[in-house]
Amino acid sequence: xxxxVDVHYRDTSAIAACVLFQAWSDDRPASEAVVxxxxxxxxxxxxxxxxxxxxxxxxLRAVDEPPDAVIIDGYVWLRDxxxxxxxxxxxxxxxxxxxxxxxxxxxxxxxxxAREVTRGRSLSPxxxxxxxxxxxxxxxxxxxMHGEFRIPTLLKRVDQLxxxxxxNG
Numbered sequence: 001x002x003x004x005v006d007v008h009y010r011d012t013s014a015i016a017a018c019v020l021f022q023a024w025s026d027d028r029p030a031s032e033a034v035v036x037x038x039x040x041x042x043x044x045x046x047x048x049x050x051x052x053x054x055x056x057x058x059x060l061r062a063v064d065e066p067p068d069a070v071i072i073d074g075y076v077w078l079r080d081x082x083x084x085x086x087x088x089x090x091x092x093x094x095x096x097x098x099x100x101x102x103x104x105x106x107x108x109x110x111x112x113x114a115r116e117v118t119r120g121r122s123l124s125p126x127x128x129x130x131x132x133x134x135x136x137x138x139x140x141x142x143x144x145m146h147g148e149f150r151i152p153t154l155l156k157r158v159d160q161l162x163x164x165x166x167x168n169g
Contacts, residue, residue: 001030003067003098004154007055008162014040016059017161019154020067027146027153033062034161049089056090069099069133069141071155076102076129077113091131099132103142103155115139122150 004019014037019029035058041051056072076087087102094100104127108114116125117139130138145152
């Protein structure tokens, strides 16, 4: 299984969502989970993972089986492998058992381990980083995900779920 996870914050609480699917080109989830988190850590500049990581782990605990790969909205590495981002912390928290792919919409200044991926007709790239998987494989997987737009269908779905904006179906 492959998982997409995302978190949306509301003051001191959050909603974490997880969308599971079987093949990179799937257009529909195999299953979904949404978790309400009553209290989250406050945002601290340079320490975002302390706020987001517990929420992502809660969403992943809500599904029946550990995924082979997890896609996050963000970076795995911030500059290089000595500067872990949210994805590297998640990779470690999962015991290095699930590959982590970071998909960011904006360029992080100084990042060296990201590849640009353009999708659909968009001229704006996504920035892909990875742990537990070759970066070339991760970029290929994001490229082949379903959807004709910049953001793949199932990444959009998990974002909508975390924001409470998802339409059933």
